[in-house]
Amino acid sequence: MITTVLPTYSRAPLSFVKGEGSWLVEADGRRFLDMGAGIAVNALGHANPALVQTLTDQAQNLWHVSNLYQIPQQQALADALVDKTFADTVFFTNSGTETAELAIKMARKYWYDKGTPRETILTFEGAFHGRSTAAIAAAGSEKMIKGFGPLMPGFKTLPWGNMAAFEAAMDDTVCAVMVEPVQGEGGIRPMPEEDLRAIRAACDRTGALLILDEVQCGMGRTGKLFAHEWAGIAPDIMMVAKGIGGGFPLGAVLATENAASGMVAGTHGSTYGGNPLGCAVGLKVTEIVSDPDFLADVSRKAGLLRQKLEGLVAAHPDTFDSVRGMGLMLGLKCKRPNTDLTAAARDAGLLVVPAADNVLRLLPALNIPDADIGEAVQRLDAAATAVEGK
Numbered sequence: 001m002i003t004t005v006l007p008t009y010s011r012a013p014l015s016f017v018k019g020e021g022s023w024l025v026e027a028d029g030r031r032f033l034d035m036g037a038g039i040a041v042n043a044l045g046h047a048n049p050a051l052v053q054t055l056t057d058q059a060q061n062l063w064h065v066s067n068l069y070q071i072p073q074q075q076a077l078a079d080a081l082v083d084k085t086f087a088d089t090v091f092f093t094n095s096g097t098e099t100a101e102l103a104i105k106m107a108r109k110y111w112y113d114k115g116t117p118r119e120t121i122l123t124f125e126g127a128f129h130g131r132s133t134a135a136i137a138a139a140g141s142e143k144m145i146k147g148f149g150p151l152m153p154g155f156k157t158l159p160w161g162n163m164a165a166f167e168a169a170m171d172d173t174v175c176a177v178m179v180e181p182v183q184g185e186g187g188i189r190p191m192p193e194e195d196l197r198a199i200r201a202a203c204d205r206t207g208a209l210l211i212l213d214e215v216q217c218g219m220g221r222t223g224k225l226f227a228h229e230w231a232g233i234a235p236d237i238m239m240v241a242k243g244i245g246g247g248f249p250l251g252a253v254l255a256t257e258n259a260a261s262g263m264v265a266g267t268h269g270s271t272y273g274g275n276p277l278g279c280a281v282g283l284k285v286t287e288i289v290s291d292p293d294f295l296a297d298v299s300r301k302a303g304l305l306r307q308k309l310e311g312l313v314a315a316h317p318d319t320f321d322s323v324r325g326m327g328l329m330l331g332l333k334c335k336r337p338n339t340d341l342t343a344a345a346r347d348a349g350l351l352v353v354p355a356a357d358n359v360l361r362l363l364p365a366l367n368i369p370d371a372d373i374g375e376a377v378q379r380l381d382a383a384a385t386a387v388e389g390k
């Protein structure tokens, strides 16, 4: 018999009843150190007091109004994001997938309005842009698309790390290039800075729009507010979600005035997108995370975690291959099944997230205390030892 909850996930037998900072408390009282942070969502930890206060204050006044009206919280968050990024304009969504939908529509409408329609959007193998029919078509992974056709046409998935294949595909028919500066689901794979710069240059040459998916790697995760800043480039359109709400469902599409020029009144909408609750929380998260001192501390913590992980790899050469990633978006490439290690970590009271390419993902809260970083690596060490003993 089918479960009352549609069985699309294989879930661990854990039910958390409370969160505090980097810790989650299970119904039976056990405490777990959360190095997944809801898959990079709880960017400021669980039940962050400043966010609880912001959400509660807003909840007492106004939860929802239609986008038929002005929404000052939405305006304030858009102003803040425009102030701190390349963007001139912002649309708010409730998830990352919805940002993919709008990014695709925006890019195609741009070319349609120019009178020279272009449809092809180049993406990269290992990409993840969400689970809508457009987003799975964009990623092009056999695992995600099987059985769901016919899919939205127009995507061309290129091999990862093969710039010759990219240059060969890049001609005057390409509408846009869509890329994660650091692949998350794909196994914590940063795109080399010189490749990002080459993609930007190719877009400039052909007119194609550059869409960056920073749903997982953005909002301070890599130690800059957005990951593309490391490469010294800017996109035309950027997808943001996960961390921006700190746990409240919120996403945003940021764009230049030029890229957004086709999106006039009536071309897109969302009932919940940009609601006062989400935007009030998002503004608080954005204010905290964009502070240069906060970002410097993310980089410092990242250095600490990375150094300890390198030590872990050295101590367990039969279990771990290497550390990769940027900032507090780190991956341990494993030599044993990452699912076995995830389970052993859980037994040691540590939550990590498997990713493709046999990688264990570490995406802690950006304000994780140093002591918790040490504790996490000790628990990983215990998990590795346990797996090796089997």
Ligand SMILES: *Cc1c(COP(=O)(O)O)cnc(C)c1O
Binding pocket: 094, 095, 096, 097, 098, 128, 129, 130, 131, 180, 184, 185, 213, 214, 215, 216, 217, 241, 242
């Ligand atoms: C999670 C994710 C998405 C999809 O976001 P949802 O909120 O699950 O819809 C899109 N792109 C990337 C890079 C992601 O990590």
